[in-house]
Amino acid sequence: MHRLMASRRLFLLLGLVAICAMSSGPAEGQTALPINIGAGLDMVLDAPLNEIGDTEFELRAFELNIGAPVDPYFDMVTTIGYHDGEFDVEEAWASTILPGGIKLAMGREMIPFGYLNRVHEHDFPQIDQPYVIEGLVTDHGLIGDGGHLEYMAPFLNPTLTLNLGVYQKIGESVGRRLEGFPIMGRMQTFFQCPEGVHAILAGASYLTGAGDTDHMEGRLDAEQRTADRRALGKIQHLAGIDFKYQYSPVGRTYRGLTLAGELLYVEYDPYRNHVAYDQDPDLDPGTDVGLYLYAHWNRDRFWGAGYRFDYTDPLFNAVTGAGKLTAHSVYGEWRGTEFSRIRLQYQYLSESGGDDAHRLMLQGTYFVGWHPPHRF
Numbered sequence: 001m002h003r004l005m006a007s008r009r010l011f012l013l014l015g016l017v018a019i020c021a022m023s024s025g026p027a028e029g030q031t032a033l034p035i036n037i038g039a040g041l042d043m044v045l046d047a048p049l050n051e052i053g054d055t056e057f058e059l060r061a062f063e064l065n066i067g068a069p070v071d072p073y074f075d076m077v078t079t080i081g082y083h084d085g086e087f088d089v090e091e092a093w094a095s096t097i098l099p100g101g102i103k104l105a106m107g108r109e110m111i112p113f114g115y116l117n118r119v120h121e122h123d124f125p126q127i128d129q130p131y132v133i134e135g136l137v138t139d140h141g142l143i144g145d146g147g148h149l150e151y152m153a154p155f156l157n158p159t160l161t162l163n164l165g166v167y168q169k170i171g172e173s174v175g176r177r178l179e180g181f182p183i184m185g186r187m188q189t190f191f192q193c194p195e196g197v198h199a200i201l202a203g204a205s206y207l208t209g210a211g212d213t214d215h216m217e218g219r220l221d222a223e224q225r226t227a228d229r230r231a232l233g234k235i236q237h238l239a240g241i242d243f244k245y246q247y248s249p250v251g252r253t254y255r256g257l258t259l260a261g262e263l264l265y266v267e268y269d270p271y272r273n274h275v276a277y278d279q280d281p282d283l284d285p286g287t288d289v290g291l292y293l294y295a296h297w298n299r300d301r302f303w304g305a306g307y308r309f310d311y312t313d314p315l316f317n318a319v320t321g322a323g324k325l326t327a328h329s330v331y332g333e334w335r336g337t338e339f340s341r342i343r344l345q346y347q348y349l350s351e352s353g354g355d356d357a358h359r360l361m362l363q364g365t366y367f368v369g370w371h372p373p374h375r376f
Contacts (some may be wrong), residue, residue, distance in 0.1 A: 012224040038065045042122035061121050063090070064373060073097040075371055083121070089155070090120075090143065101154065104148035112163045112186050113205045114262055115242040117141045118375065125260070125294055125306070126331055127345045127363045132290030132312040135325075136266045137238070144168075144182065158191035182209050188376070200245045201376055207238040237267040244376065254301040261293040288313050305332040325351045326354030338365040 042061040049056050062082040070077045074096050081090035090253060093107030110118045118141075133141060148165030163186040181275040188203035242262040249255055267287045290312025298304040331345035343363040350356050 034068060036067045037369035038367060038371050039063065040065070040122055040365065040367045040371065043364045044127060047360045049360055050355070062122065063122070065369075067370065067372060080122075081120075087290075093147075095371070101151065103152075104147065105150070108143065108145050109148075109260040110164055111142050111144045111167065111184055111207075112148060112150070113142055113207055113238070114183055114240045114264070115187075115203065115260070115375075116262060122365045123374065125258075125296060126308050126329055127343050127361045128329075128347075130262070130292035130308070131310040131325060131327060132262065132264050132292050135312050136264050136288050136290050144184075146182075148184065158189045159243040161188045161199060162186070162192070182207055195250060196243075196248060197250060198247060199376070200243065202243040203241070205240045205242075205373070208236070233376070238264070239266075240264040246376070254298055256298050257297040258298075258306075259294075260296075261291060263289070263291040265289050302335055302337070303333070306330070325349060341365045 040061070040063045042057065042063075043058070044060045045057045046055065060083070064080040065077070066079075067075070067077040074094070076094040077091060078089070079091040081088055083090075089108060091109055093105050095103055095105040098104055102203040102241045109119075112118060113356060116124070116130065119139075121129070129141075135358040144165065144167030146167030148163050151162045153160040153162075163184070163185040167182045167184070184205070184207045186203055186205040188201065190199070190201045192199040219256075240262060242260075244258065247257040265287065266289075290310075292308060292310050292312075294306055294308035296304060296306035308327075308331075309331040310325070310329075312325055327347055327349045329345055329347040331343055335341045335343055341363075343357075343361075343365075344364070345361045347359040347361070348356070350361070
């Protein structure tokens with residue numbers, strides 16, 4: 001019933017937006033303000049080869065994007081998303097240019113922490129999210145209600161960009177937001193050679209005071225306890241470094257190589273009364289480190305292939321003997337048009353203290369209308 005009501009509300013919203021877009025026109029003597037509207041579908045078939053009966057096919061995400069550059073100094077974007085059976089305002093922010101070339105963005109946004117956190121699921125370089133982000137932070141990345149300042153040092157190659165953000169909430173994209181007043185900082189540099197053949201982006205990010213995390217809500221036992229070391233508590237410190245390199249041969253618009261990676265370090269301060277420390281006195285709730293590395297090669301406009309390596313703790317690591325997780329993923333993709341993509345991915349997971357797993361994933365992604373520009 002709730003999903004039906006949410007669906008009706010979404011379709012009503014789509015209808016109102018369409019009516020406004022078609023009926024609104026400029027008054028006499030005024031200039032029309034274009035409103036960009038687009039939508040995307042992301043569908044995934046996930047087949048664990050060890051347990052073929054657990055195969056799932058789902059509409060992983062539906063997104064409605066609405067945006068408009070009002071003038072050279074003011075921009076606004078809203079994204080309404082459907083994830084995990086729920087509709088939510090995933091992003092709704094406005095940005096403006098202040099004196100001195102400082103950019104101010106306010107609203108609800110995927111915070112500029114690291115590189116991949118600001119990328120939507122359908123734009124991930126592989127079908128699934130790297131385990132270091134899913135396991136150490138949140139399922140859908142860090143989304144904040146607040147704002148940030150961004151300053152890019154002028155006339156430099158490499159460029160230098162500084163971000164400083166303050167937020168009321170940090171949390172996942174679907175209804176599980178986290179209270180607090182997190183403070184975020186990021187420093188980023190970008191270099192591109194004059195011919196455009198080589199380009200590299202590198203950054204470092206830091207987040208603190210991320211409020212009361214609640215990753216284990218609904219997973220506690222009858223005594224409101226759990227053995228998970230990232231149980232009810234908070235992220236005390238979160239730091240990361242990231243890089244992305246692209247090689248594009250001269251005269252070959254679509255051919256090229258991408259190398260990228262990200263390393264995260266997180267320090268937790270759990271509520272000890274919720275954690276079953278009496279089951280394992282050596283359980284350390286303190287810190288976690290994880291990373292991902294990947295390489296992607298585009299042969300031409302249509303075909304691409306790549307490989308990703310993951311190393312991290314698994315999500316909800318309990319005292320049952322589960323340990324570090326490593327994963328190897330190989331994939332290929334076909335882009336029939338600029339607005340569609342089909343991917344096939346194989347993944348091998350190895351967990352110390354657990355069984356190895358093999359997964360086969362198939363993804364179809366489709367867009368209509370407008371889509372916010374992709375990041376480098």
